[in-house]
Amino acid sequence: MLPLSPVSFTRQRFAAQTIGSDGRPLAQTPTSSTVTGSVQPADSSMTVTTPGYSGEQRRRLYLFAEVLIADEATGRPADRVVLDDGTYLVWWVQRWPGIGPIAQHWEAEVYRLQPINPPAGSP
Numbered sequence: 605m606l607p608l609s610p611v612s613f614t615r616q617r618f619a620a621q622t623i624g625s626d627g628r629p630l631a632q633t634p635t636s637s638t639v640t641g642s643v644q645p646a647d648s649s650m651t652v653t654t655p656g657y658s659g660e661q662r663r664r665l666y667l668f669a670e671v672l673i674a675d676e677a678t679g680r681p682a683d684r685v686v687l688d689d690g691t692y693l694v695w696w697v698q699r700w701p702g703i704g705p706i707a708q709h710w711e712a713e714v715y716r717l718q719p720i721n722p723p724a725g726s727p
Contacts, residue, residue: 613641613688615685641668665714671710694714
């Protein structure tokens with residue numbers, strides 16, 4: 605069961621891709637920050653057609669901190685969020701303006717990142 609009350613988790617944000625003096629892309633290192641939000645099941649009415657993913661590997665987040673999808677124009681990858689059960693990639697975001705006592709917040713749909721098997725760098 606997913607916690608419906610606010611929890612703290614890690615948001616990883618990447619800068620736009622840069623190119624080294626040898627013409628190859630440099631490794632991107634994320635900047636991590638702690639954000640608070642509510643983790644909920646994804647909308648069950650939405651059919652998952654992305655190869656390799658199922659409904660159990662998606663979550664819906666409500667946060668008081670901005671999360672970003674990928675920006676292909678600048679080469680910035682999508683944010684990632686680290687939850688108790690794995691790392692998730694942000695693929696859809698809706699910003700909601702503050703109204704009365706409700707502060708501005710973001711609604712996001714995230715997919716669990718699939719691990720590389722075997723892990724990179726292992727023999």
